[in-house]
Amino acid sequence: MRIVFATHNPNKIREVLHLLPKHIDLLSLTDIGCVEEIPETGQTLEENALLKAQYVVRNYGHPCFADDTGLIVDALDGAPGVYSARYAGTNKNADANMAKLLSEMKKKPNRSARFKTVIALFLEGEQQLFTGKVEGEIIHEKKGEQGFGYDPVFKPVNFDKTFAELPLSVKNKIGHRGKAIRKLVDYLKNIDNTTE
Template identity: 60%
Template sequence: MKIVFATNNPNKLKEVQSLIPKKIQLLSLEAIGCTEDVPETQSTIEGNAKQKADYIKTHYGYDCFADDTGLEVEALHGEPGIYSARYAGKQRDANDNMDKLLNNLEDKPNRNAQFKTVIALHLSGKTKTFTGICKGAITTAKRGKDGFGYDPIFKAEGFDQTFAEISLAEKNEVGHRGKAVRQLVAYLTKL
């Protein structure tokens, strides 16, 4: 089976490829000639995932799946949420985003947060979604060199290390994207 993963993020592609069985070949947006920014204009994480999957199917004709992920911080009423990638501005800089989040939490004792990923699969004319949530907390400083996005300031429940301090295998085991991808893989392997 060949299927498009609607992302231009090489880190997401690597993370998801490590969870997909060899019999499912992932194609990137680059591989299908999609170089434009895929729209994300919905008001929910689920809506953005569906919009991206529908866009690829409509404009390129491929069965595909797309994900949208947001970091939801309790003390900030769910921020940055759907704006996670561009929290500090259109430049989509991870360090700027983390700095802004740490600054906004500076005087807040509640550091509870969760990562939420929704994957929308557009296959054979139907759309199905899969959701993965990882609860945890925001640290007071960046730690670790691996991972991407907010990984240096997020530690999952039961961990003392941030996502940037643990291995990709550990992150995939407990993380939001890994949980959603495993649901997707289970669904695809039943077909």
Template identity: 65%
Template sequence: MKLVFATHNQNKFEEVKKMVPKHIELVSLADIGCTEEIQETGGTLEENAKIKAHYIAKTYNFPCFADDTGLLVDVLNGEPGVYSARYAGEQKKPDDNMLKLLKKLQHKNDRTARFKTVIALNLNKEQFIFEGTVEGEIVHNKMGKGGFGYDPIFKPNGYRKTFAELPLGIKNKISHRGIAIQKLIDFLQKPINQ
């Protein structure tokens, strides 16, 4: 089965590709010749994922899925949320986003947060939704060289290391995206007649 992952983020694509079974041929937007930036105009993570998946399925006629992920910080009423990728501006620079978030949390004791991923799958003219969430906290300084996005400042509950410090295999098992992708994979592996 050939399945398009509707993202231009190569880090995200490579991370997800490692989770997908070999019998599913995961292809990127670049692989299908899609270079346009799909506008995320939704007000929620789910709306943005649906917009991207629908656009690729309609325009390129491939089964595909798209995700949208947000970091939700309790004391900031869920910021940066749906604006996580462009929290510090349209340039989408992770370092700028982290710096802005750390500055806002500078004098806050409550640093609880969660990552949430919503996946929209377009398959056989139907759309299916899968979600994954991981609870944790925002640390005071960036730690670790791995991962991407907010990984250097997010420490999942039950671990002493940030996502950027954890081995990818562990991160993929416990992360918001890993949980949502596993739900997607489980769905794709069900017999059609179930």
């Protein structure tokens, strides 16, 4: 089956491709000719994921799933949360976002945080939500060259390396997006028209 992942982010596509069964043909927004930035005006991760998936179904007619991910930092009362990608401004600059986060965390003794991903699926008139979380902490400086977003400053529980230092296979196994995608894949496997 063909399904659209409502993202322009090649890093997200790469992560998800590692997890999907071979019989699912994954398309990005670029693949379907969607060059516009889909508005994310929701107040929650769930609302934003639903908005993006609905937009693709309504305007392009493809089955679609969309995700929204937030970094939730306890010492910052849950910020940046739903505004994670735009924390330092609307241009979605990861380095600027991390710099702002590290600056605001300078004198915070509580470094606990978690990533949360919500995936919204629209398929054959049905709507489903899948959620994945990973607990961890914000370290004091960036470490690692892999990953994207806040990965260089997030160290998951029970690991001594950041997401940006861990192989993609490990991140997919323990990470928020990997957990949500596996729930999505399990759901797709149980639908008759996804069988080979």
